[in-house]
Amino acid sequence: MINAVRFSHTPDITVVNQRQFELHYGLYKNYVNSINKLTCEIEHASEDIKEEANTTNGLFRSLKRGETYALNGVILHELYFRNMGGTTSAPKEQLKAALEERFGSVDKWREDFVATAKASRGWTILVYDERGKCLRNILLDGHDEGMVAFAHPLLVLDMYEHAYFFQYGSNRGAYIEAFMQNIHWDIVAQRMNYYGV
Template identity: 40%
Template structure:
């Protein structure tokens, strides 16, 4: 079985504004890499598990399948999270127009994104929902809780404490503002267009 690789950062650890090199080093090299490694480990264990003993109350099968979603989403969301940072924070492209269309204005979207980030225990994710053709700010209290199936994440922000505690202590608001200043809107736009085009192709 092919192993999931740990993706390299697309920028130096110290390249971001207001998010320090130590935070990025730990976040990427330890936490994110840990999700990838555990996903690989779980997938290997699933090839050997006794499926005849699967049980909804407790079984090895249930435990592995449950944690598979946690590790997989941890890998996927972190890869997008790192990819959408490293920019100048200036919104542009079709996704900028779509944000204004769906939220009324960019300022309204940003206010909603920040508020969602303040109340999320794990993630706030700007995602494209093909069922209504709109962008939404969804929250998740864990990597495998709160996601909307079928929606495409285009801009996830990690709101777990490990994302900001070294730099900001408990000041999550300041971290979210720093995250927004580092958004690489070209990458967000690429992801939005890919999601919208995929949805159109399925109609």
């Protein structure tokens, strides 16, 4: 059973206003409810439903597709809400060094991340690629579409329209710029340390 997380720092978030956040948080809670319901349904799926499982249709395929979609919906939103609203304007120490090593400079990383966000229909994520031992900016058009195996999320940006449209309308550039100016770099650094980068 997964419980929805309250994000205590949200009133200080400058990327989105309170109403935009509340709308988005409601959607996040729907994913929490969905994964709990799906987990229960999968656990109690009958033998008939499992025997009829196939790659085209059927209830079991639908449940399993829904499982990864809803679970990533929960995880990615929690990472996103937490990595907004920082007070430092730039990455420090080993995070700065890692970005410089992979992209040449922090500005070059920023340029690539922003372009990735503009091209994304869903998520833009700075990940640590454990296999390649390097940082990457990746694009996911859906919660369950595009994540790289052995890639650990460090910085997550939600580019679905629901993340910004109430406040910014179709001005995606303004939303991206506000996000880039208010990254919680300490949280990103904590994730980096957690993965042993």
